[in-house]
Amino acid sequence: MSEPLLRVEGLVVEYPGGRRRPGLRANDDVSIEIAPGETLGLVGESGSGKSTLGDAILGFAPVTAGRIWFKGEDIVQADPKRRRQLTRLIQPIFQNPFGSLNPARTIGATLREGPLAHGLVSPGEADQKVAQWLDIVGLPPATARRYPRDFSGGQRQRVAIARALIMEPELVICDEAVSALDLSIQAQVLNLLSDLKRRVGLSYLFISHDMAVVEHMSDRVVVLHQGRVVEQGPVDEVVNHPSQPYTRSLLSAVPLPDPIAQRARRAARKETP
């Protein structure tokens, strides 16, 4: 395999405790790799540390130990200025499309500020760039002049995707990027993400609690449990032949949409307590 785009090595993230509560070790010796053009799925239950891992890569979580290499550069050790430059290459898409857009700013203002901060475009070219990306994510050009409150969850999530990709990043961290969306809208957004990956040549770290979504999107998958990596491998292998009991229980807990298959599964579970 060629040089990975991102390599996380023995990452430990510990949130300091207070006077009477102990600190929380959210990531414990986590090691993962993402190749260029690859989508790595990250699954786990709430509290498994999957969002913390995303935050650590974005520079939002306190790294206690371990290294994060991005294109051969140790970004944990990078000084704040370099870290800010790196934000262009590593972009997030967050879960909550209602909270992730500033209600007081127009969509255009929100989309413009990243490229301007990094000098990707001159102020004169910014509007054109914004229009171009709005078109790519399937929103009309007039969107730029309007406020987030005028848009539905699915449309806002398209704006959030445009905000991330307008920076021309190489790695996009999708932290539950479609979890808040309805099924019919979720499919549109997932297709958009897959389509953009093909067109632009991106890598995704796809964080989700939804096994079916991760299975659909990912090349490889990592299973986190209580801050540790339980299992990782190609998605087909992990889904069809999980080697760890935790992965098995996680997979079998997802109810199937087919009532006959689901009832058979429930019956089987009851027989083997």
Place this chain on the structure above:
Amino acid sequence: MTALGRFLRQPLALAAATVVVLIVAACLLADLIAPYDPLKQDLMAANQLPSAAHWLGADSLGRDILSRLLYGGRVTLSGSVLAVSVFTVLGLPLGLIAGYRRGAVDRVLGRVVEVIFATPVIIILLVVLSVFSANLTAAMITLGVLGFGSLFRVVRASTLAAAGELYVKAARAAGLSGPAVLRRHILPNLWGQVIVQVALFAASAILTESGLAFLGFSVKPPNPSWGSMIGEASNVLSSHPFQLLPPGFVIGLVVLALGLVGDGVRDVATSRGGSGPAPSVAQTAAPALQSTTASAQSGIGGQPLDLPDDPTAWADDAAEEVEVWLTVRDLTVEFGPAGRGVTVLKGASFEVRAGEVLGIVGESGSGKTVTARALIDLLPPGGRIMDGSIDYRGDQVRDMSPAQLNRLRGGQIGYVPQEPMTTLDPVFTIGSQLDEVVRRHDRGSRAARRARALELLELVQLRDPASVLSRYPHELSGGMAQRVGLALALAGRPQLLIADEPTTALDVTVQQQVLDLLDELRARLGMAVLLVTHDWGVLADLADRALVMYAGQIVEVGPTTAVYAAAAHPYTRALIAANPATAQAGRPLPSIPGQVVPPGSWPVGCHFADRCAEAMPACLAGPVALGRIGSGRASRCLRSERTPALVGLEAEPVEGPAGPSRNGTGPARAAAEGSK
């Protein structure tokens, strides 16, 4: 509308702001408008009451009170402005820094502010005035320094909250520098609160100046200030009490007006629509409402004339054997102000049969939660039932008195909310909250009630129920909290349990346990369950029959297995296909284009037509009825009515309430046939 526009629409605040502006302007223009020199004595006019020559009278040295007020205001107001400037210059930036950087900076500044708060203001001011020989400027700067803590705390707290917003995180992830994030994303959220604090502090600065002047620490005697005028007037209080009125009234008026301006700004700031996370009630209850009120108001004049559902449509062939517990007919629910309300649920008719699990499945905005909550009169604020009947075992729910409704809810009909954690009161133990509900149903001794509470917790399979009784809600995990929610719902031994997205907030492994529990309880207690969900997996796991909703209407009804195996409505089919669990790897998901039509903009014809791949002109022409497509199955689609099951049925005469609706779709169906 802009914030300024909303402020100007509040009459009281607008009037108060006008008063402040007029008084300030008058003082500034004193040179032009004051009738006399404020220092000019005219002993002939001494202690005069108001007259044509002296509108507000004259003081004991015959100086014109109106002129002295205008000139004196300059001293008082400029002192107040100075104090406010110092207050803002210190409080705003330091509060921003402390709230944004946190850590050591925040702790140090916090301690400094605490020390300042503990300082007796008036004593420090007197010391400063004695050192600087009654210099009002020094006193007002000191006042600003001693007072900035209140602004600091408000700004810090708001910054702390705003810094936690996802959009601030996103801005930082976009590589914006700290100052840019503060200026563009945090500061705009703070203006309202800053203006409130400034207005209040300006008022208190005016009062402080007056107090100091009264004590003789302000301007040198012949020169006026509002406070010194009060001091002078109080010397002749017993003989000429009127002289106290003009300065006292002006000070009172300005202080009151500043307070009202602050109130007005606060109202505007707190009512700001999108500021902060979206309101949760709106999200759960009427999801598309807030985003669409504009279109709703400007939208189509009247609601489209939808046809009432024909209850015979989904009857089983062997219908007479089925015992029905709950019968809902033509249920219509509206949100918003009376007369201008928006219909969010239109003419829903269905039954819940004895001991069955009926699953209502749909996306946000479909009306599924509204349907469930309307059944037991638990609609969120602003929602009301406009039409329809709800019959629970022979009793009309809509005719019940509040007391009867209370007995029904939590008695025969239990309700399990989506997020039990938020419905449990954090300050009471589980035991006392459970006891409160048990007491409503079982009169008995303490011990008996406790035994019942323990029994309920055992019923929902909580381990170590005795210890759960003594715990507080925050000591429970999400799964345990949902089990407690179930126990609360079961306390009245309900026959029908309404479960509104009972597992949506839970992890899959915990969801599985709760679903297992629901399944077991249903079998054991012989309950019927109305299960509201957006998840086809949850539906498939529990529901005997499925009721698919889209944009405020029921679009398909049928046994879950049949609906999944051969969905009749294009929306149902598309929704099942869009599920990543059933998708083919490596292929794009079959997605539904566009988005749900929001309430208020529903078309006259089929609500799904604009997203439907199979739509034809007839679909847009008029309302589509829920039509029978087989035993126990119905679909609201012109195309599915042409399924073979219907061909046989069409030969039968369908009468009664169904008559007009059939006629209504007659031409439409003819058109459908014609377009084949």
